[in-house]
Amino acid sequence: MIIGVTGGIASGKSTVARAFEALGVPWVDADDVAREVVEPGEPALAEIAERYAHEQGPGVLNDDGTLNRRALREIVFADPAERRWLESVTHPRIRARLVEHLARLEASGAPYVLLVSPLLFESGQSEMADRCLVIDVPEALQIERTAARDDVDEAQAHAIVAAQMPRAERLARADDVLDNGGSEEEMRRRVAELDRRYRQITSDQSHGK
Template sequence: MIIGVTGGIASGKSTVARAFAALGAPWVDADDVAREVVEPGEPALEEIADRYSRAKESPVLNDDGTLNRRALREIVFADPAERRWLESVTHPRIRTRLLEHLARLEAEGAPYVLLVSPLLFESGQSKMTDRTLVIDVPEALQIERTAARDDVDEAQARAIVAAQMPRAERLARADDVLDNGGSEEAMRRRVSELDRRYRQLTSHRPETC
């Protein structure tokens, strides 16, 4: 069984995933895979570099040939059309690689596998899952954490949050919700509850040939 885990930026998705992993549930992080597909030598990076090669003031490639993520982020968050173009280049490649990673983990016999993705619903990756878990925190906390973590000002942090799916819509699509605005202890208690639930669901799934 594949559990899709999502939430707004800085909601603590990776922290929650590590708590699940401590209980024996492995995970694949779509952000990690998204970085893989734009590494030097990857076709997606070549397309990105070709499109923005004229942006001399804010080049999208660093001197060593790696992606300048901050420069690219400034471009795509300032122009929705550019964000859509970038997604058209990266999302199909991310999906293919995610399926490869998930298949490997399933073959290893895990009770269930987590697919952690900030764009689980927006990208259609939720179709790859059997159940979805939304990690939820208040928007003000998202903005505060984003500004501190990514070293951006409050205005840019707000723009990043605003560019994502509205909180209410994300919650409406969830099968399960984990409130991550409190203590770590409370989060771990909820993870334990969900782990028991997911193992129970897995044990009642019919065998397939």
């Protein structure tokens, strides 16, 4: 069974995934895979570099040929059309790579695996999951954490949050919700509850219930 895990930026998806991992549940992070597909030598990076080769300043490549994520982020968050173009280049490649990673994890014999993705619903990756778990925090906390973590000002943090699926829509599409606005202890307790439920679902399915 594949559990899709999502949530708005700075909701604590990776922290929750590591709590599941401590209980013996493997996971793949779509953000990690997204970085893989734009590494030097990858076709997606070549397409991105070509499109923005005429941007003012250094463009979207660093001196060592790696992607300048901050420069690219500023372009795509300022122009929805550019964001859609970028997604058309990266999302199919990310999906194909995720399928490979998930197949390896499923072969490990774990009762279930996690697909952690900030764009689980937007990218259609939710179709790969049997259930969807939304990590939820108040929007004000998202903005505060994003500004601190990513070294952006509050206005850009607002723009990043606003560019994502609305919180209410994400919650409406969830099979399960984990409120991550409290303490780490509370989060771990909720993860343990969900782990028991997911193992029971997997057991029931294997016995034809």
